[in-house]
Amino acid sequence: MQSLAHQIQQQVKQYHIDNISDLPAFLAEQTTPIVIKGVCAHWPMVQSAYRSDTDALKYLANIASNSPVRAFTAKAKEQGRYFYNTDMTDLNFTQYASNLVELITTLKQTLNTQAPDSYYMGSTASDYCAPEFTTQNPLNVTSHHCLTSLWVGNHSRIAAHYDNADNLACVGAGSREFILFSPEQVDNLYIGPLEFTPAGQAISLVDFMAPDFNRFPRFKNALDNAQIAKLEPGDGIFIPALWWHHVSAHSQFNVLVNYWWRQAPDYLANPFDAMLHSMLAIKDLPQSQKTHWQKFFEHYVFSEDKKLDAQIVPHVKGILGDIDEQTARRVRQLLLQKLNR
Known part of the structure; x- marks a missing residue:
């Protein structure tokens, strides 16, 4: 060494x-x-x-x-x-x-x-x-x-x-x-x-x-x-x-x-799990589609200068607004339903 x-x-x-x-x-x-x-x-x-x-x-x-x-x-x-x-x-x-x-x-x-x-x-x-x-x-x-x-x-x-x-x-x-x-x-x-x-x-x-x-x-x-x-x-x-x-x-x-x-609330998910799901869903797509999904991720996940819910009335913002513990539970339920199809 x-x-x-x-x-x-x-x-x-x-x-x-x-x-x-x-x-x-x-x-x-x-x-x-x-x-x-x-x-x-x-x-x-x-x-x-x-x-x-x-x-x-x-x-x-x-x-x-x-x-x-x-x-x-x-x-x-x-x-x-x-x-x-x-x-x-x-x-x-x-x-x-x-x-x-x-x-x-x-x-x-x-x-x-x-x-x-x-x-x-x-x-x-x-x-x-x-x-x-x-x-x-x-x-x-x-x-x-x-x-x-x-x-x-x-x-x-x-x-x-x-x-x-x-x-x-x-x-x-x-x-x-x-x-x-x-x-x-x-x-x-x-x-x-x-x-x-x-x-x-x-x-x-x-x-x-x-x-x-x-x-x-x-x-x-x-x-x-x-x-x-x-x-x-x-x-x-x-x-x-x-x-x-x-x-x-x-x-x-x-x-x-x-x-x-972690500098995040306990109810938020592990980012590594999201990466695994992304590998399952995106990694082997055609390159053109992966490029499009990259833009979607930049828009919905990685951008900090966009207000994703600005044009949406409050009662239907869902996960486009700030994610609290109740919203996190709903997202998990939605993911489980989709993964178990």
Whole structure:
């Protein structure tokens, strides 16, 4: 990874929490990635990590629950890369039932192993797997509905992917390296299948430790536009929705705390679902028809300077007006009727 990191010239813009008076208001203004140094340095989780991996493991073990979780492991030969197998007939790691207490025990055993297998618990609601975590390690990040989750493991490399929600990722223990790309770079990242994915989101097929530029030549263009950030315990990074990010955890014990929120009411649908439906309905039409539908989408969906309902009397505006919760329910019912025909 180091050789690739050296090819990235642009650092993610940094701020320090001491210079931010209102974190939720500050984050609400951001549209590109930023690093916030020291954003969670006051946490007991972080303070224990400053002392040692052993203290950090002990701290988390004391508040971990026995609730069942999904854990993942990859053999040492994979060097922490959670990905597909060689011919993409399966994944190169396994999933197993565990709980956070058991996972922490396993991670303790790997601390003194020279080349251990990798283990992690993916993003899991903190109130579920460690109910006291958010009480003891508080952080107010947004006025929107927010999900707080924990990522716990040892060394790992997670392929470049995007998320549908805004994300403030805070390092509770260990270190993290993020390589980020704007949504405009999607053509240069060589994205894999939408249905068969390692963790639910489509990923870049490029190995960031050893990129094959013969197979993925446009990836050079992506690197020219990439940003990089290296975080230590107490630091956080804001990643706007739809920004691609490759994440590496380098330490023997790592904790990442994710705050997820959408800048939209909960009753609005997931845009990814709309894209899937559009692929089903539009992708394979003749090009002339796709061009016409593109104009329709620009008119009805993407334009911000048109008042779609200006010429319509109020009681029949429907979804051409502002969409409230009641209207959203009617649209869902209409879609279900059409999809079930």
